Amino acid sequence: MRLIFILLLLSPIWVFADQCSASKNPGADCAETGQWQFALALGAGHRSNPLVGGRNFPLNLMPDLNYYGKHWFFDNGTLGYSWSLSDEVQLSLISRLNEEKGYFRRHHLSNLFSQRVSESVSLMGPTQKYQQPIELSVADQAKRPTAVDAGWQLDWFSPFLHWKLNWLHDVSGQYHGQHASLAASHSWQNQLGHWQLSSAVTWKSSQLIDTYYALDQSRLNELAPLKDSWQPELKLSWSYPLTPDWSMLAFYRYRLLDDAITLSPLVEENSVRSWFVGVSYQFF
Amino acid sequence: MHGCTLVVISILSLLVSAANAATPCDKTICWQVAPSVCLVDQQQRPCQLDLSLQWQSALPQSVCVFLDDQQLDCWQAQTEGQWQQQLQLTGPAKLELRDQQQVLLQQQLTVLSRQPERRRRLVAPWSVF
Numbered sequence: 450m451r452l453i454f455i456l457l458l459l460s461p462i463w464v465f466a467d468q469c470s471a472s473k474n475p476g477a478d479c480a481e482t483g484q485w486q487f488a489l490a491l492g493a494g495h496r497s498n499p500l501v502g503g504r505n506f507p508l509n510l511m512p513d514l515n516y517y518g519k520h521w522f523f524d525n526g527t528l529g530y531s532w533s534l535s536d537e538v539q540l541s542l543i544s545r546l547n548e549e550k551g552y553f554r555r556h557h558l559s560n561l562f563s564q565r566v567s568e569s570v571s572l573m574g575p576t577q578k579y580q581q582p583i584e585l586s587v588a589d590q591a592k593r594p595t596a597v598d599a600g601w602q603l604d605w606f607s608p609f610l611h612w613k614l615n616w617l618h619d620v621s622g623q624y625h626g627q628h629a630s631l632a633a634s635h636s637w638q639n640q641l642g643h644w645q646l647s648s649a650v651t652w653k654s655s656q657l658i659d660t661y662y663a664l665d666q667s668r669l670n671e672l673a674p675l676k677d678s679w680q681p682e683l684k685l686s687w688s689y690p691l692t693p694d695w696s697m698l699a700f701y702r703y704r705l706l707d708d709a710i711t712l713s714p715l716v717e718e719n720s721v722r723s724w725f726v727g728v729s730y731q732f733f
Numbered sequence: 734m735h736g737c738t739l740v741v742i743s744i745l746s747l748l749v750s751a752a753n754a755a756t757p758c759d760k761t762i763c764w765q766v767a768p769s770v771c772l773v774d775q776q777q778r779p780c781q782l783d784l785s786l787q788w789q790s791a792l793p794q795s796v797c798v799f800l801d802d803q804q805l806d807c808w809q810a811q812t813e814g815q816w817q818q819q820l821q822l823t824g825p826a827k828l829e830l831r832d833q834q835q836v837l838l839q840q841q842l843t844v845l846s847r848q849p850e851r852r853r854r855l856v857a858p859w860s861v862f
Contacts, residue, residue: 479851480854481849484849506862513859514861526861551862606853684857
């Protein structure tokens with residue numbers, strides 16, 4: 450069932466891709482080389498937080514910052530160096546902060562949380578000690594490392610889809626794991642604006658999942674380690690230019706969290722949902 | 734921004750060409766090459782350049798004009814010569830007037846695009862959070 454869902458997500462072939470042609474309105478998919486581009490979006494939205502007691506991350510003000518040189522680029526927190534293998538294929542060495550800690554920044558621990566953890570843990574372990582309430586250190590649960598990832602990304606701009614395959618590894622020695630993703634996206638324009646439909650499936654190693662979603666470090670030896678996780682997602686974006694600088698903007702993203710991560714007593718939702726509706730202004 | 738740069742470069746190029754044409758030749762051999770900048774609609778597209786050159790020498794010369802080592806034309810024991818033809822440039826090129834031993838004159842030909850070069854973004858827009 451999971452495989453069918455993933456395959457369905459990766460097959461949006463009913464739409465046609467356009468090229469990053471200088472003669473057309475390039476939209477947000479293209480960048481002028483040698484120039485910083487910065488835009489701000491103002492509106493309503495949030496990213497849900499799947500953690501127990503986790504507060505949604507508000508999306509009211511969003512930046513979009515990028516710089517592309519001939520080889521170097523910085524795009525929304527990702528630093529990279531690209532080589533063109535052909536007109537359609539680019540290989541990039543990339544680095545960025547791991548996104549997992551973001552959920553814990555908006556983590557509000559409550560009494561309900563403590564109760565739930567003791568219940569969840571009692572279901573996981575067969576031994577008697579799990580049935581006793583576990584004393585949790587609130588501060589320890591909120592502490593998750595800030596990790597820097599680096600790895601490779603392969604982009605293939607096929608006539609219909611933009612395929613993206615990346616593999617990133619923890620180079621900061623924080624979680625000693627890795628993650629990889631395969632994504633396909635497609636952009637098109639019509640009278641209603643500029644659209645982008647993208648789907649992806651991300652694999653996260655057990656070391657990553659265990660570091661961020663297991664209980665605090667002192668309990669690692671008491672509980673079975675969490676397994677690696679597969680997380681498919683789907684995103685639909687829309688923008689409509691009002692003037693050369695102002696645009697309307699909206700998107701919705703749904704990421705499914707599989708059993709490997711929802712088994713964690715820290716996680717209570719099996720998805721992460723993001724949405725935003727607003728206007729954006731291109732400063733430069 | 735790119736448009737302004739192009740306009741400024743084009744104007745400067747025209748001024749330099751005009752200055753060259755008006756400047757009397759005070760060397761052994763001189764030439765006037767125009768235009769030296771080729772404008773193309775899009776990056777990576779071939780650029781058509783209607784090039785004309787004139788050279789003058791105080792003494793008779795046997796010279797050839799080359800575009801990036803490709804011979805375009807030659808003159809034998811002449812004190813002046815002119816050449817005009819349409820060239821197709823795919824990038825910057827070097828125009829040279831040579832005798833049998835050395836390069837006597839050199840002019841760089843530049844290709845500029847009216848549109849700035851663009852790259853596909855490799856990270857999704859609005860993906861900071």
